[in-house]
Amino acid sequence: MQAVGRAFGHNFTLEYGDVGGISIDRHGTPLTDGVRELATSADAVLFGAVGGPKWDDPSAPTRPEDGLLALRAHLNVFANIRPVKVYPELTDSSVLKPHVLEGVDMVVVRELTGGLYYAQPKGRTQTPQGIVGVDTMRYSESEIERVLRVGFELARGRRGKLTSVDKANVLETSRLWRATATRLADEYPDVELEHALVDACAMQIVLRPASYDVIVAENTFGDILTDEAAILAASMGLLPSASLSGTPGFYEPIHGTAPDIAGQGIANPCGSILSAAMMLRYSLGLTEEAAAVDRAVQTVLEQGYRTADIATAGDAATGTTQMGDLV
Amino acid sequence: MQAVGRAFGHNFTLEYGDVGGISIDRHGTPLTDGVRELATSADAVLFGAVGGPKWDDPSAPTRPEDGLLALRAHLNVFANIRPVKVYPELTDSSVLKPHVLEGVDMVVVRELTGGLYYAQPKGRTQTPQGIVGVDTMRYSESEIERVLRVGFELARGRRGKLTSVDKANVLETSRLWRATATRLADEYPDVELEHALVDACAMQIVLRPASYDVIVAENTFGDILTDEAAILAASMGLLPSASLSGTPGFYEPIHGTAPDIAGQGIANPCGSILSAAMMLRYSLGLTEEAAAVDRAVQTVLEQGYRTADIATAGDAATGTTQMGDLV
Ligand SMILES: CC(C)[C@H](C(=O)O)[C@@H](O)C(=O)O
Ligand SMILES: CC(C)[C@H](C(=O)O)[C@@H](O)C(=O)O
Numbered sequence: 060m061q062a063v064g065r066a067f068g069h070n071f072t073l074e075y076g077d078v079g080g081i082s083i084d085r086h087g088t089p090l091t092d093g094v095r096e097l098a099t100s101a102d103a104v105l106f107g108a109v110g111g112p113k114w115d116d117p118s119a120p121t122r123p124e125d126g127l128l129a130l131r132a133h134l135n136v137f138a139n140i141r142p143v144k145v146y147p148e149l150t151d152s153s154v155l156k157p158h159v160l161e162g163v164d165m166v167v168v169r170e171l172t173g174g175l176y177y178a179q180p181k182g183r184t185q186t187p188q189g190i191v192g193v194d195t196m197r198y199s200e201s202e203i204e205r206v207l208r209v210g211f212e213l214a215r216g217r218r219g220k221l222t223s224v225d226k227a228n229v230l231e232t233s234r235l236w237r238a239t240a241t242r243l244a245d246e247y248p249d250v251e252l253e254h255a256l257v258d259a260c261a262m263q264i265v266l267r268p269a270s271y272d273v274i275v276a277e278n279t280f281g282d283i284l285t286d287e288a289a290i291l292a293a294s295m296g297l298l299p300s301a302s303l304s305g306t307p308g309f310y311e312p313i314h315g316t317a318p319d320i321a322g323q324g325i326a327n328p329c330g331s332i333l334s335a336a337m338m339l340r341y342s343l344g345l346t347e348e349a350a351a352v353d354r355a356v357q358t359v360l361e362q363g364y365r366t367a368d369i370a371t372a373g374d375a376a377t378g379t380t381q382m383g384d385l386v
Numbered sequence: 387m388q389a390v391g392r393a394f395g396h397n398f399t400l401e402y403g404d405v406g407g408i409s410i411d412r413h414g415t416p417l418t419d420g421v422r423e424l425a426t427s428a429d430a431v432l433f434g435a436v437g438g439p440k441w442d443d444p445s446a447p448t449r450p451e452d453g454l455l456a457l458r459a460h461l462n463v464f465a466n467i468r469p470v471k472v473y474p475e476l477t478d479s480s481v482l483k484p485h486v487l488e489g490v491d492m493v494v495v496r497e498l499t500g501g502l503y504y505a506q507p508k509g510r511t512q513t514p515q516g517i518v519g520v521d522t523m524r525y526s527e528s529e530i531e532r533v534l535r536v537g538f539e540l541a542r543g544r545r546g547k548l549t550s551v552d553k554a555n556v557l558e559t560s561r562l563w564r565a566t567a568t569r570l571a572d573e574y575p576d577v578e579l580e581h582a583l584v585d586a587c588a589m590q591i592v593l594r595p596a597s598y599d600v601i602v603a604e605n606t607f608g609d610i611l612t613d614e615a616a617i618l619a620a621s622m623g624l625l626p627s628a629s630l631s632g633t634p635g636f637y638e639p640i641h642g643t644a645p646d647i648a649g650q651g652i653a654n655p656c657g658s659i660l661s662a663a664m665m666l667r668y669s670l671g672l673t674e675e676a677a678a679v680d681r682a683v684q685t686v687l688e689q690g691y692r693t694a695d696i697a698t699a700g701d702a703a704t705g706t707t708q709m710g711d712l713v
Contacts, residue, residue, distance in 0.1 A: 191527070192524065199517070199518045232521050234510065257610055258612075265617050280610075284588070285585075
């Protein structure tokens, strides 16, 4: 952000807040009221990532992820937009044959504030037959409608195709999801609506990725499908996301904390950098600046710099800091 | 089965029952009591597939899939075993680069009679705020334990590695799942237990498939991951499954009805044929016969015969009946 400020003559005010493990360690809770207010009063929130083995005890009363989930819910950012871009330079690093990646350009809209992540009842109880765990998948028609509309609108401005993902042959929430998508389709005659079962989609998204334009899925399905779609981009470390429709917008790379490589200085910073670009574009209205950041990442990749996650056998890997400086 | 009978001198008694759409059309219900009893009294059940656009109306009182789910629950086949085998002959048909497929040999154990598929409450209700849909993910410790044990036992007889899949950073059922896996690991010191988050696993299963031996996952996660894993086998049409631990065993290909190609005579029969091989092995104790069927499929593929789903541009595709006859 400071580099963008210098290049374009802006003065960004950056404020920092602890969320997750660091907040548990310092303040006993993964999200303090202070940070919650800080986020609410900002023009936009750029988020890192949370979680790690230190806080993984299944019997812990709270954990880092609770801070992230609380913040998403608090900001009401129900539409999490995850574009999947394929850099032709990275074809060598991909597990997929080059022809599969030709023409891939999709955006996944993941519902972010509902479903199994939030609905009650949710918990573990001791019963005479042993412990029983429960999570609830609940969606109201209006929750489904608002996120589907984000998908329809996006599709309208792109190639005009919307794939609505569900498991309508088994789940009641999915039947409601499918009926709602079908109903809304009448309002968007310029968009071609296709329904896909989540299991079939998990196969097709890698087999025929170029056939997708915009995909909309509920929270858990979207979580799984977007991690999977990272296969197309060669590395999850490259993928940004924007969570919109609440104010302020919320921006985070789709990757997690990668505890296995913590402290080694080898993580890919591009997912975060590109999330900042989405923030410039969607929350700050700085389109030119956003495009410059996107181009900078593109150029550094064209020049052959590769962090470890996207390096092929022959490459010398570039570290996190150097990659950031280069961009 | 008749070919195996002729070759090995067995006399199999085959009985046929309608389940799914055909049963709705003929009997008004996707599973009649008669078929339920037929299944219970058999030594094993070989299942086709259910579902199709004709019965897809979201407001229908029942649908083909309900018949399948009722039969699985009735037979109490809680462990659905889905081996993922890579035929080196099919590397050309794969979207993956050959090195990714080297050494791939995994089995997914999917919990089949619990979770979102079955638990109550489940339904759609009209509220003052509009329709609300609910599905419930519920697991008792004993349901989790029995399916994990199937995974531990399988791993013990294979490469000794078990990957337990969950979403323990968000779901209470997953925390119970993870704690149960960790507890059981003490009883299987010869098995290396690894926990994987379902989203990360959906990425790794294609990026590093050779690193998996046995994967155990709850119903919905297993449904998604096994369709995805079909990418490794070049086609879902090749993959069999065995659902065990109830009596009789229940065998079905992992593919669905593929309504888009219905009646064209181009479907791949191998998933069903290999399911029959699993039935010979696990329910009928006919190991030699099972191996002969596996070998027959292998040989036909080695000889270059390809159904449309695994044909590459240059191949003339073999039809369903001819492929079956060749095997
Ligand atoms: C860390 C975790 C709670 C989170 C999620 O499941 O939403 C992550 O996997 C993601 O995709 O943003
Ligand atoms: C047809 C459907 C109900 C079924 C399931 O979800 O179990 C299928 O997808 C499968 O994987 O066997």
